[in-house]
Amino acid sequence: MVDSTFDARSFRDALGSFATGVTVVTTVDAQGHDVGLTANSFNSVSLDPPMILWSLARASRNLPAFKQADHFAVHILSSQQQSLSNRFATSKADKFAGLDLSRGDGGVPLIDGCAARFVCRTAHQYDGGDHVIFVGEVLEFTQAGSAPLIYHGGDYVLAARIADALSADGMSTEDYSFDQDFVGHLLGRARFQIYQDVRVVLDHHKLSEADHVLLSALSARDGWAEADMDDLIEAAAATEGTAEIDRLVYRGMIERRGDALWITDAAREALKELSDAAKSVEAHVADSMTAHELLALKNRLRNLIHATSAEG
Ligand SMILES: Cc1cc2nc3c(=O)[nH]c(=O)nc-3n(C[C@H](O)[C@H](O)[C@H](O)COP(=O)(O)O)c2cc1C
Secondary structure, three states: OOOOOOOOOHHHHHOOOEEEOOOOEEEEOOOOEEEEEEEEEEEEEEEOOEEEEEEOOOOOOOOOHHHHOEEEEEOOOOOOOHHHHHHHOOOOOOOOOOOOOOEHHOOEEEOOOOOOEEEEEEEEEEEEEEEEEEEEEEEEEEEOOOOOOOOOOOEEOOOOOOOHHHHOHHHHHHOOOHHHHOOOHHHHHHHHHHHHHHHHHHHOOOOOHHHHHHHHHHHHHHOHHHHHHHHHHHOOOOOOOOOHHHHHHHOOOOEOOOOOEOOOOHHHHHHHHHEEEEEEHHHHHHOOOHHHHHHHHHHHHHHHHHHHOOOO
């Protein structure tokens, strides 16, 4: 019985404070159809005998299938499998369509590419209020060692293990030094490395990084009044101020028409080459992370810029 002072929504939110992995639990129903759902109620129970548990909502369409099943499989999802989590969290007719499946004990469907997988014999079923708790004896398991998908507060979270981050940097936890781990140092190094290929094109056109930002800003809003130059210079983080503009005018990259500034065809050509180089660098960066991680990284950086700006 739910106490009237007991707010279900707040209870659910409070439970969401507990970060979990995400699993897909699968089995076959009495008619031989594959069934499965996303579940984060998974947990370890016993080492000897090896046992795990998870719980299934009594309201779930999948309940009859799991109640009668002698076997089921738990797939711990990797950080690359968010779409699989979403697919198995919906009431789609065929959640398994297009998946490359193999079979485990009792013919349970097995999905590849997970962080770990446990094939279980249904050992116990317990009443768990509006859920049924399934305890499985693990018959066989595999582990890929990939980073797990994490769920917290109703959303997916990116896992960042400090030991992994340090070892990618050639460091162990013993030689951890704050200076090398300083966020400013890491941002600076990442920028230096990422910018290298763009810098080759800049050197070719004898442009500085500040020139690049300045010309990009100008190309996005051609015809700037020279009186508004302060904004442009600030946008370019240029230190030399108007001297920078004079130099670019002298170099034939900016043209003065009346009191407005325009970029020249030469600058437009250089910007096109720079943009191509930047796109290829970004594609290279995107290869080292998921689309979700890249988006999250950009959002974090934008927030950081905002939070650390003079007004922020
Ligand atoms: C991250 C996440 C964790 C979930 N965990 C559980 C769970 O542990 N038990 C459960 O019964 N439903 C859980 N669900 C909801 C089911 O995945 C969802 O109700 C089910 O797939 C609906 O499909 P169906 O209509 O085939 O039952 C979870 C959903 C998400 C997104």
